[in-house]
Amino acid sequence: MDSPQYETFAVLLTRQELLDYGQKLSNEISKIAALRAQLSTTQSVVKGSILEHETEVTRLSKLIREGKEEREVELIEQPDYSSREIILERKDNFEEVRRRPMDDEEVQKYFQKNLFTEPVISDESVTVEALGEPLNASDIERGKQLAQDDRTVAEAAGINHTHRMTRTQRGKA
Numbered sequence: 001m002d003s004p005q006y007e008t009f010a011v012l013l014t015r016q017e018l019l020d021y022g023q024k025l026s027n028e029i030s031k032i033a034a035l036r037a038q039l040s041t042t043q044s045v046v047k048g049s050i051l052e053h054e055t056e057v058t059r060l061s062k063l064i065r066e067g068k069e070e071r072e073v074e075l076i077e078q079p080d081y082s083s084r085e086i087i088l089e090r091k092d093n094f095e096e097v098r099r100r101p102m103d104d105e106e107v108q109k110y111f112q113k114n115l116f117t118e119p120v121i122s123d124e125s126v127t128v129e130a131l132g133e134p135l136n137a138s139d140i141e142r143g144k145q146l147a148q149d150d151r152t153v154a155e156a157a158g159i160n161h162t163h164r165m166t167r168t169q170r171g172k173a
């Protein structure tokens with residue numbers, strides 16, 4: 001005879017087969033539950049990561065669109081003795097940020113410092129050097145004119161500063 005033939009038919013399971021299949025079913029259900037929990041955790045992590053990147057994209061897009069960003073910039077204090085104010089300027093572009101009145105100590109410090117140094121030429125007053133030869137009236141008028149010319153140029157360029165003229169510069173003027 002030839003080899004046996006086989007066909008598939010429904011066969012009743014034994015008690016042991018039912019128990020074995022029940023255990024396999026339980027294991028598969030546990031694996032599915034664990035994978036779903038892992039998927040939920042992974043989705044949360046991935047969603048959080050996506051949100052972080054979207055936030056950064058938004059921030060960078062705004063910087064590019066506006067062409068500027070908020071940063072700390074060092075300020076420089078520039079005294080303006082004619083108005084007795086301290087001018088706070090940005091160090092990066094020298095733009096005036098604000099002014100404040102000089103306190104008595106700052107005014108006193110200026111006058112002590114400039115008593116033996118170069119003069120400051122301004123519209124209101126002229127301080128001459130205590131050492132060396134004093135300035136005559138034509139020197140003072142010439143200095144005032146040069147200071148005014150400098151201020152006019154500086155204002156046209158958007159610059160505001162105190163003008164100092166050394167004895168050498170006065171000689172060249």
